[in-house]
Amino acid sequence: MVQSMISRRALVAGSAALPLVAIRTRPASAAEFTYKFAHNTATTHPLNVRALEAAAKIKEGTSGRVEIQVFPNSQLGSDTDTLGQVRSGGVEFFTLSGLILSTLVPNAAINGVGFAFKDYGQVWPAMDGALGAHVRAETAKRGLYAMSKCWDNGYRQITTSTKPIKTPEDLNGFKIRVPPAPLWTSMFKAFGASPTSINFNEVYSALQTRICDGQENPLAIIDSGKLYEVQKYLSVTNHMWDGFWLLANKRAWEALPADLRGVVEREFDAAGLLERQDIAKLNASLQDSLKSKGLQFTDVDASAFRAALKKAGFYSEWREKFGPEAWGALEGAVGSLA
Numbered sequence: 001m002v003q004s005m006i007s008r009r010a011l012v013a014g015s016a017a018l019p020l021v022a023i024r025t026r027p028a029s030a031a032e033f034t035y036k037f038a039h040n041t042a043t044t045h046p047l048n049v050r051a052l053e054a055a056a057k058i059k060e061g062t063s064g065r066v067e068i069q070v071f072p073n074s075q076l077g078s079d080t081d082t083l084g085q086v087r088s089g090g091v092e093f094f095t096l097s098g099l100i101l102s103t104l105v106p107n108a109a110i111n112g113v114g115f116a117f118k119d120y121g122q123v124w125p126a127m128d129g130a131l132g133a134h135v136r137a138e139t140a141k142r143g144l145y146a147m148s149k150c151w152d153n154g155y156r157q158i159t160t161s162t163k164p165i166k167t168p169e170d171l172n173g174f175k176i177r178v179p180p181a182p183l184w185t186s187m188f189k190a191f192g193a194s195p196t197s198i199n200f201n202e203v204y205s206a207l208q209t210r211i212c213d214g215q216e217n218p219l220a221i222i223d224s225g226k227l228y229e230v231q232k233y234l235s236v237t238n239h240m241w242d243g244f245w246l247l248a249n250k251r252a253w254e255a256l257p258a259d260l261r262g263v264v265e266r267e268f269d270a271a272g273l274l275e276r277q278d279i280a281k282l283n284a285s286l287q288d289s290l291k292s293k294g295l296q297f298t299d300v301d302a303s304a305f306r307a308a309l310k311k312a313g314f315y316s317e318w319r320e321k322f323g324p325e326a327w328g329a330l331e332g333a334v335g336s337l338a
């Protein structure tokens with residue numbers, strides 16, 4: 001009797017378990033919207049730290065309805081790859097340099113014009129003002145939504161494994177990695193260098209195996225990406241300021257009810273502002289820290305590098321490409337570049 005009861009229970013439980021397994025298609029979190037956020041920086045970079053904080057606040061602020069999973073280190077693919085995925089909807093959020101975004105939205109490269117921004121006092125009013133508005137509007141035309149606050153990547157510096165770069169002439173024929181974007185290639189060709197386009201997720205190994213003798217990036221990337229392990233010299237050129245647009249797949253963005261969209265953009269923008277402060281602090285502290293990790297620093301006369309670009313026709317070429325609206329917005333923020 002007892003035996004048959006047990007077996008009947010087991011039978012009932014067993015048969016009930018089957019359909020339960022079959023209908024359990026939603027993830028355990030049971031958020032209404034589970035979105036992926038991909039980026040190329042290391043886990044220790046402020047972009048990743050602030051993105052994770054924003055994701056937690058978004059979950060809280062939407063009572064668990066929106067869950068954002070952050071994938072650092074180009075885990076979901078290279079930048080070029082991920083740009084394709086955020087367009088198709090395979091990834092919902094993605095931070096990308098305006099210059100790489102320019103492979104889809106040509107004028108998004110405008111912030112990368114060499115030596116355009118004297119300092120951050122010129123960068124943020126431009127990116128939060130007319131220049132950024134122009135880029136965001138162009139981006140929207142291509143089916144991507146850009147959050148209103150651009151995150152900081154930083155002022156870029158040249159590192160090498162072979163020799164210190166002191167003058168523009170030192171770049172003659174120099175094998176340098178640049179990110180995959182026409183403005184970068186054009187700029188380093190104007191310096192007389194020999195640039196190769198490589199996505200960031202392959203930069204460490206390209207330097208380690210000497211496919212390239214150098215690269216250029218902000219201090220926070222050089223540090224968090226451990227590029228100091230495979231580079232010996234750093235030249236403080238400040239040749240370009242670069243930022244990350246936080247892009248959303250348009251369909252996924254518009255699928256969020258307006259109140260949730262409001263929470264998401266508010267938290268992302270707040271996190272972006274904090275990330276800007278983090279980078280500013282790192283710029284001050286990382287010089288000593290990178291020196292202690294073995295990088296030898298060289299200060300350069302930036303005006304000589306700028307003159308080399310001008311002589312090569314870099315500014316007139318790009319003024320033409322960007323057109324009067326974008327170029328006018330840039331010069332409105334930084335003064336005449338002619």
Ligand code: X2X
Pocket residue numbers: 040096097100153179199200216217218221242
């Ligand atoms: O690819 C790079 O060098 C990086 C990390 O700076 C960008 O995202 C453009």
